[in-house]
Amino acid sequence: MSHASLHTSSSTTSDAQRSLAPYGWDAGWEAEFAPYAAQGLLPGRVVRVDRGQCDIHTADGVVRADTTYVTPHDPLRVVCTGDWVAVDPVGDPRFVRAYLPRRTAFVRSTSSSRSEGQILAANVDHAIIAVSLAVELDLGRIERFLALAWESGAQPLVVLTKSDLVPDATGLSYLVDDVETTAPGVQVLPVSSATGDGIDVLTAVVSGGTSVLLGVSGAGKSTLANALLGADVMEVQAIRDVDGKGRHTTTTRNLLALPGGGVLIDTPGLRGVGLWDAEAGVGQVFAEIEELAARCRFHDCAHESEPGCAVLAALEEGTLPVRRLESYRKLLRENRRIVAKTDARLRAEMGREWRMKSAEGRANFAAKRAGGRR
Structure with a gap:
């Protein structure tokens, strides 16, 4: 790289630091962006996304760019508000060429x-x-x-x-x-x-x-x-x-x-708040139940009728509200169903559990009927 190019590159970097700092630009993002800076691309943060177009705050101000080059089949990998991206320095239209790895x-x-x-x-x-x-x-x-x-x-x-x-x-x-x-x-x-x-x-x-x-x-x-x-x-x-x-x-x-x-x-008001592979998040929300579960006699305790269940004991003592346990179970079930739709192994496991419970239910029903005939 020539001295003039090096000077231009460092000048562009300092401009980016000054103008993007209020939007969260830091040394970590700058290091991540280095390969794109070498290609002459501009860093910027996405401030709005709308139908394949996005507004990006760059050192040149807010620019509108097309996301065609970074629109994969996976909906979780599309450009979204808050992303740091590499965008064309000039052009009509400009294009987003990549986005930096997300921290969250x-x-x-x-x-x-x-x-x-x-x-x-x-x-x-x-x-x-x-x-x-x-x-x-x-x-x-x-x-x-x-x-x-x-x-x-x-x-x-x-x-x-x-x-x-x-x-x-x-x-x-x-x-x-x-x-x-x-x-x-x-x-x-x-x-x-x-x-x-x-x-x-x-x-x-x-x-x-x-x-x-x-x-x-x-x-x-x-x-x-x-x-x-x-x-x-x-x-x-x-x-x-x-x-x-x-x-x-x-x-x-x-x-x-x-x-x-x-x-x-x-963000817009959310009518529905569906979980998406959020088992760890559910565990964090119900930390007290997870702590109790660690004290259960059986490591795979379902907290339903097992002996030595610390969760059920807390329920009986009144230290764990029934509403909390029901909410915990509901969110875990919902999350499991969502994950099972994309996880064949978990789907098969849930199928086995359902068949076992069905067989158990039929056996109990048959036993009751037999007892009634005596």
Whole structure:
């Protein structure tokens, strides 16, 4: 490489460092990008994806690029919001040539019959689960979001929005306690975009890294995003107080640099939150059950009727709520079904278990009938 080329390359690198630092660019990403820099490609972070096109923040500003070259058959490997990519420096259209290996990836299963995974956001440090206090808490849904968040590799944070609608401090304290019990190891923060309560604490949390806002429609995500951004960037629609429902205000995933530092990815309201190979995430959400299970007499204990089951003992003692165990079982079953659709070995194993249980059931029924004839 000539001296002039070397100077141009180092100049481009320093420009990228300055302009991309607010979006999370660091020495690690720079090292990953080195092979693409040698090819004359530009680094950038995807701020929005829409039908095979994406907007990318680069040292040249925001550019629009085509993702044709990186659109594989695997839906988990398509370009998504939060990705760091290598893009053509010039051209009309420009093309994304590659994306850098993801540090974290937030994935859910789609509602399609094919049961494919859908990647929602990449390279996320904090998963902010927005839960509205304008309606009754759905602890099972919170557990579901937490399982996906832990599985992604991000640190979850539950934000209880619209805390100003709770009439007294005692009631708010009870609600926070309920969610903390549901979310072991996770910070639970009540906030109000209307009064500003808790926003300063949340701003401090999100200032270090990339955060993704998750929640159902009406959870107050767009209002929360505006509070963090200090401006009405996200459109907000009226939400009915009676049921917390309203129109979806965010229709795409958008990545925005925050004035106090950090990056925010806002997502559309999620109607369905299907698990996608999230067994480790489920285990993290129900850490107390996993700890109990390790004390069971049998290592393959199903926690149903086995002797020496520490989980059932905790249930009888009242130290483990029935709702928690039922939710744990439900999420594990759902996750197993999803994995089985792409894992032939697990599918065969589940088939054997089903046949054994069916045979057991028939034998029990036959025994009862025989006993009734005596």
